[in-house]
Amino acid sequence: MPEIRVTPLGAGQDVGRSCILVSIGGKNVMLDCGMHMGFNDDRRFPDFSYITRNGRLTDFLDCVIISHFHLDHCGALPYFSEMVGYDGPIYMTHPTQAICPILLEDYRKIAVDKKGEANFFTSQMIKDCMKKVVAVHLHQTVQVDDELEIKAYYAGHVLGAAMFQIKVGSESVVYTGDYNMTPDRHLGAAWIDKCRPNLLITESTYATTIRDSKRCRERDFLKKVHEAVERGGKVLIPVFALGRAQELCILLETFWERMNLKAPIYFSTGLTEKANHYYKLFITWTNQKIRKTFVQRNMFEFKHIKAFDRAFADNPGPMVIMPGYCVQGTVGHKILSGQRKLEMEGRQVLEVKMQVEYMSFSAHADAKGIMQLVGQAEPESVLLVHGEAKKMEFLKQKIEQEFRVSCYMPANGETVTLPTSPSIPVGISLGLLKREMAQGLLPDAKKPRLLHGTLIMKDSNFRLVSSEQALKELGLAEHQLRFTCRVHLHDPRKEQETAMRVYSHLKSVLKEHCVQHLPDGSVTVESILIQAAAHSEDPGTKVLLVSWTYQDEELGSHLTSLLKKGLPQAAS
């Protein structure tokens, strides 16, 4: 039975480490290769032993696909390709290819230089890993090999995030990665066409949540910033320059304009310069509004937002600062965890006296978003990963009822097998079709028609042609098969009379066939020949020789059984 198999990898039920193995049409694809940010040991990597026991990864896997640059989707990639060992192609979008190495290097620096971890991937490994990357464009069909093709769709969420369709023949799987169904100020919403895949794999981490309204969240954020600024304070907003920075910049700029505020807003240079460069390169990945305004200015050119100069650090008065990204292990991360006392370099202890607000602006699909995407793609089945089965039963039923599809929820390490019924297109030669039609009988939808032909399978192509055509193409000689059957009849008269009786009988019974009495005494029914002969030993018995070709098998058997029943008494 043809089937599609899906196995989410990784140890434990924890979310945050995306790595899914898909087997489709004999091909093996790995979707994402994420790191779990909560662990400091091997548990942060997916459990690759599941696939390594099949032999060398490069031989087993046909390709690896990375959906976007977040570390929980690509963090384990250098470890996987350079330390475990994989030399095959790694597919991702252009922005992901550009930004991934920056994040990986940043993460490596903190893990090794700041935390002193051993057995971590090196800078060189990151470079070597990225050499294996093949970048793809949106909606571009990429042939991985003769049979496997992939296509990327816009996913929203972060710059360069994509959903991927993996297709082998008529079977396909769509993997969403992280996506967002509502557009924000600088990114559009995820979109996919009615591609009707056999299976849609979607992350379900936020599936049981119903999102708070964006306007409410933004209003709260602006209120807090405004209050701090009004009382003369400084506001520090750590945000990744290629992530939410754009979003917040636009939000603040609009607010400042509307409220006629004068307090300066600064962003730190360095990463934002690089960010500008990347936004310019990948402008088609942002939304309409950005693209329109971008013609006039670059991404961080605002009226109220400027580059920060260290000299400003001691300026009195309100300030809003947006520095770079804070990853786990950094001071920023510690403060967000609620720490009020920090040990800095040189044993110096600092007290956190400022007010700390943690506001999440990340964009993920919730239950409503998942339903929307399923409605767009129209898959035959849905698979939810990274959710606890007990907590997802309601969503599963909701999907099953609304879309009449099966919904699966495998645990990490568990394999889901989906039987598929791929349709195999067969081309029928015009000559064969015409010949069949020439028989005169009209096609009847309720009655199957027996058709003789030869199926030629060549170069993944299936053709149905007439036997003569096939023989010609293959350069083979034709052999004719004839069957002969003897039917014994009790009839003391001469052979010619028996033959006459047979002819009359068959003529009356087989009205739709051509029954003829030939001058030599034999009877033909279509191409079947019936000859009457005397029995060698018994003059009272006549032997009917019924012979037919292989093509007339059906009629031949029918005739034989008919004759075996005997002939009606002649009314002479």
Add this chain to the structure above:
Amino acid sequence: MVQNLPSSLSQLLLLFPGVCVAGYESLKKNEILHLLLPLRLSVKENQGLFPERDFKVRHGGFSDTSVFDLKHVLDTRLLVTSGLPGCHLHVWQVTEDSDVIQAVSTIAVQEEEGSLWPRVAIFSSMAPGVLHGARLRGLKVVDLETQKTTYSSGVGDSEELSSLQVLDADTFAFCCASGRLGLVDIRQKWAPSENAGPGPGATARRWCAEVGGRHRGPGPSIASLGSDGQLCLLDPRDLCHPVSSGRCPVSAPSPAPELLRVTWAPGLDDCLAISGFDGTVQVYDATSWDGTGGQVEPVFTHRGHIFLEDNQTDTAPLVTTHTWHPHKPRTLLSAASDASLHVWDWVDRRAAC
């Protein structure tokens, strides 16, 4: 906090630690959801460090019928719903080990009423009883487990009911659509202390009412709201003469009198909230009224449902239900016909001066 849910919501029920909501669409399957309030709302300290603003769907169930009323049976994991068609009440179970709200049983309501749905209230005790009825004559208490009728009004009165409320183990209050109020002791045969309904001068076509909590001090503890915006406060000892009344500045008459709702604040004295006229919820302080029936002003009006809508629809949303948070005195929850759910605080502007 603002949410966008699948279908129009008619009911909000606070089921600690969350809230239950249910839909009342007539043509499709409705959902009953048990949502957990975002962590931000529950923590007292360091609220700023909790980024979680989303509601979590803790449990969900599917109802083939529309749900107009949803009640929780105290000290059990059972819910009772009522809606259209009004010939059955449905009993549901919220389990621990699965997130699906399972349909457990149905309670047949004797009279099939067409477009009327039976009001429901629960007598919680060792053997919980379900009080239900669409009209006075069909008012019954049915034992939840045995489904045997333990009390019946036994009257032939066909007046339509609009509110039912259990006050303690032996008494309940009813309010008819006509404004007629009554308090019933189920230990006796039907003999409610009641009024005949508002006088001929009343312009309201429909009324609903709520009895305030038992811990309150002296003073009126019953509030009744008419579809013309009239709000009356009554003392249970004398239902015939309202203690005070006022006219609320609402667009009257209400476009959906069935959805009228008046509630007493559990944590504040003499504070009421009303909804069902438009897309707002209004909060009133009854002590500030002169009680003569003239116009009264709300101390706060929640307009969020009108201004925060994400989709531009032609019809303005209508608040379908609201409820007070049991622990936070100034927090309310409200739901509207555009499937939005709001959790909001209100500030008494007068206190600032």
